[in-house]
Amino acid sequence: MNKVLSFRKADLIVPVAAVFLSVIVFLLCSIPMMAGDKGGKWVVITVSGEEYATLPLNENRELVIPGENGFDNLLIIKDGYADIAEANCPDKICVHQRKIRYKGETIVCLPNRVVVSIEGGEEGDVDAVSR
C-alpha cells in the first residue's frame, strides 16, 4: 500500500507530457489567431455628427475628407491602421494623433468637425481601459 503512496520517477511523465502537449495545442491554436485580423473591422468617418463614409480597415486606401469649414483631412488606411496624414486645419492635432486600429479608438479633428473611429472587431488588448 505504501508503495503506491510515495512519489515515483515515472510520475514525472504526467506533467512533462501534459505540458508538452498543451504547449503544442497552444501554438497550433495561437498561430492562426495571431495571423488573423486582430484589429477592428470598419473605419467610420463622421463629419459634423453625420456619417460621411464607412470603409473596411483591411483595404489600403486614401481618402480626402471635406470638413466643416473648408478644411480637408487626408485619411490613409494602410496595413490595418487608420491615420490622418495631412490636414490643413489650424492646429494639426488630428495629424499628431496616433494611428488607430482597435474598436473604439478615435481620431478627432475639432476645427473640421471630423471624427474617425474604428467599429466592429475586437477591443484593444493593451489599453482598452485607459482610453
Next chain:
Amino acid sequence: MRSPGKRIAFLSMLTALGMILSYIESFIPVLYGVPGMKAGLGNILVVFLLYIYGSKEALVVNILRITLTALLFGNLYSLVYSLAGAALSFAVMVIIKESDFLSCYGVSMAGGIAHNIGQIIVALFLVENYRIILYLPILVISGCITGAGIAFIAANVIKRIGRRSFF
C-alpha cells in the same frame, strides 16, 4: 469485513467533508481571472477514497458531493462545469490507477489536469469563443501543481490515519 452500516456512515461523513472542502474552496479567489483555475480541494477526498475503498465508492461520493455543493452554493452552470471536470478527471484517474504504473502522485496530477481540461471543454461550448483554449497551458500547469499537492495531502492522510481507523 466492515459492516454495511459503518461503511455507509463513513462514506456519508466523507461526502459531508467533501462539501465543506468545496465550500471553503469557493472563498479562495480565482487566480488571475483564469476561468476554471481552482485548488480542487474536493479532489483530496477522491484520491483518498480511490486508495482506501475503490472506484465505485469514490464515484458515488464524488457525484453526491458535486451535486449537493452546486445546488447549495452554486447554480446550474457551476454544476455543469464541475460535473464535466469531475467526470473527465475521475475517468482518467481510475484508468491510470488501474494500470498500476504510477503512484498516487501521477494519478492525482493527471486528475487535476483532466479536471481543468474538462472545464475548458464545457467553457468552449458555453462561451463559444475558441480563444479560451489559450488558457490551456496555464490550466495544465496549475493542474499539475494542485494535483501534486492533493496527492501529498491524501497520501499523508492515508499513511497516518487511513487504514487503521476505517478498516
